[in-house]
Amino acid sequence: MAxxxxxxxxxxxxxxxxxxxxxxxxRGFEAATMREIAAEAGVAVGAAYYYFDAxxxxxxxxxxxxxxxMAPALDAILKRSKTLEQRLHGIIGQKLEYFxxxxxxxSALTGHIDPAHxxxxxxxxxxxxxxxxxxxxxxxxxxxxxxxxxxxxxxLPRLLWLYQMGLVLFWVYDRSPKQERTEMLFEKTLKMMxxxxxxxxxxxxxxxxxxxxxxAGELLRAIYDEAAC
Amino acid sequence: MAxxxxxxxxxxxxxxxxxxxxxxxxRGFEAATMREIAAEAGVAVGAAYYYFDAxxxxxxxxxxxxxxxMAPALDAILKRSKTLEQRLHGIIGQKLEYFxxxxxxxSALTGHIDPAHxxxxxxxxxxxxxxxxxxxxxxxxxxxxxxxxxxxxxxLPRLLWLYQMGLVLFWVYDRSPKQERTEMLFEKTLKMMxxxxxxxxxxxxxxxxxxxxxxAGELLRAIYDEAAC
DNA sequence: GTCTATATGGAGATAGAC
DNA sequence: GTCTATCTCCATATAGAC
Numbered sequence: 499m500a501x502x503x504x505x506x507x508x509x510x511x512x513x514x515x516x517x518x519x520x521x522x523x524x525r526g527f528e529a530a531t532m533r534e535i536a537a538e539a540g541v542a543v544g545a546a547y548y549y550f551d552a553x554x555x556x557x558x559x560x561x562x563x564x565x566x567x568m569a570p571a572l573d574a575i576l577k578r579s580k581t582l583e584q585r586l587h588g589i590i591g592q593k594l595e596y597f598x599x600x601x602x603x604x605s606a607l608t609g610h611i612d613p614a615h616x617x618x619x620x621x622x623x624x625x626x627x628x629x630x631x632x633x634x635x636x637x638x639x640x641x642x643x644x645x646x647x648x649x650x651x652x653x654l655p656r657l658l659w660l661y662q663m664g665l666v667l668f669w670v671y672d673r674s675p676k677q678e679r680t681e682m683l684f685e686k687t688l689k690m691m692x693x694x695x696x697x698x699x700x701x702x703x704x705x706x707x708x709x710x711x712x713x714a715g716e717l718l719r720a721i722y723d724e725a726a727c
Numbered sequence: 728m729a730x731x732x733x734x735x736x737x738x739x740x741x742x743x744x745x746x747x748x749x750x751x752x753x754r755g756f757e758a759a760t761m762r763e764i765a766a767e768a769g770v771a772v773g774a775a776y777y778y779f780d781a782x783x784x785x786x787x788x789x790x791x792x793x794x795x796x797m798a799p800a801l802d803a804i805l806k807r808s809k810t811l812e813q814r815l816h817g818i819i820g821q822k823l824e825y826f827x828x829x830x831x832x833x834s835a836l837t838g839h840i841d842p843a844h845x846x847x848x849x850x851x852x853x854x855x856x857x858x859x860x861x862x863x864x865x866x867x868x869x870x871x872x873x874x875x876x877x878x879x880x881x882x883l884p885r886l887l888w889l890y891q892m893g894l895v896l897f898w899v900y901d902r903s904p905k906q907e908r909t910e911m912l913f914e915k916t917l918k919m920m921x922x923x924x925x926x927x928x929x930x931x932x933x934x935x936x937x938x939x940x941x942x943a944g945e946l947l948r949a950i951y952d953e954a955a956c
Numbered sequence: 957g958t959c960t961a962t963a964t965g966g967a968g969a970t971a972g973a974c
Numbered sequence: 975g976t977c978t979a980t981c982t983c984c985a986t987a988t989a990g991a992c
Contacts, residue, residue, distance in 0.1 A: 541976080612838065614900070720911050739959090
């Protein structure tokens with residue numbers, strides 16, 4: 499009887515999560531009801547609450563699962579890319595691709611910007627996920643050997659992470675066919691980011707850039723020193 | 728009997744709105760209930776619904792009232808300012824100051840980024856308010872006589888409006904004492920904005936800036952041409 | 957037209973039987 | 975562990991008094 503197969507409870511949990519993702523995807527997070535989700539999973543409402551403390555917890559579970567499932571692909575992208583451009587393009591592209599089938603559901607996360615809301619990407623509750631994600635951007639920067647002022651370089655990973663969040667936010671609400679506006683935004687802003695980084699690297703020999711870079715450095719120091727993200 | 732005094736109904740309407748603002752401010756938009764609001768106003772729930780179609784409508788009314796009340800001050804700021812810096816500092820500063828007593832309530836507006844949600848600052852329903860607000864930034868730009876590439880100048884008012892929205896968003900969730908982090912963000916990014924505008928004006932003689940400005944111009948054209956905001 | 961009292965229906969959540 | 979029956983609370987709708 500000491501079998502090591504997946505316990506039945508785990509199977510039920512999975513079924514409920516899968517049903518939730520389906521219903522969220524079809525009707526959106528707000529409109530979806532726990533009754534529907536339970537019905538879709540073939541269990542009673544109480545059972546859903548047995549496995550997930552609240553409706554929010556279902557979204558959290560999705561978020562964690564996504565992180566887990568994407569990690570190997572992100573790692574591979576970092577390993578095979580040669581430039582920062584390739585790395586960023588790869589990482590962010592992979593995210594959008596992975597999230598594509600659950601776009602409506604992702605909006606349940608991005609829908610809360612308030613860091614006090616548990617589901618917010620800036621909340622305490624999502625800190626472990628965020629930190630792990632940040633790690634990929636740290637690697638992308640570290641392995642790219644950039645020339646940048648010391649006032650800016652240490653903050654670059656977090657800036658890039660924030661840039662990614664902005665893109666995802668735009669993408670979530672982008673109703674253009676095939677989200678082509680997001681693609682345009684991604685393509686152009688990525689070029690701009692890299693051009694800006696290159697320019698910033700010239701700071702020592704181009705005093706012209708000082709009025710832009712000095713306040714930037716001061717801001718980053720002040721804002722990020724006491725903040726979580 | 729043809730008195731022109733404020734009709735009693737208008738007075739009731741005001742009382743309900745005032746009560747709503749108070750309750751929203753104390754408990755947040757979501758947590759506040761129509762029952763509480765009605766009680767606070769000393770009327771029955773039905774009365775609140777007689778004047779306001781729904782809970783959302785109360786927030787809308789606040790938004791409209793704010794727009795209306797701020798207009799003269801914004802106009803005065805534009806008239807007495809000499810530079811773009813003064814104008815932006817004045818306009819945005821005035822907004823934050825006006826909103827300060829209702830910070831929690833403003834989060835009911837900024838809390839919805841989804842342009843499909845009526846209360847979103849990017850929605851159709853808020854378009855009239857947005858357009859009018861945009862007008863102030865158009866004036867700020869027009870009256871400042873800036874030298875900028877033709878690929879960018881026409882979009883500057885909308886960029887500045889978006890910049891303002893970003894600041895307000897940060898401010899709403901800024902829990903630092905006296906929102907000093909927002910102040911820092913405002914001060915530094917304003918400097919950066921102006922430095923960037925100055926730099927962009929040098930584009931014809933500084934080919935160095937081309938890799939940054941070219942994609943920027945292309946992006947603005949593509950994104951804004953078909954969008955509402 | 958203005959408002960009160962009361963009803964409706966649906967949500968998330970739970971106590972306690974199996 | 976699983977699920978039924980039930981609770982509580984909400985936004986909103988309505989009937990009809992003034």
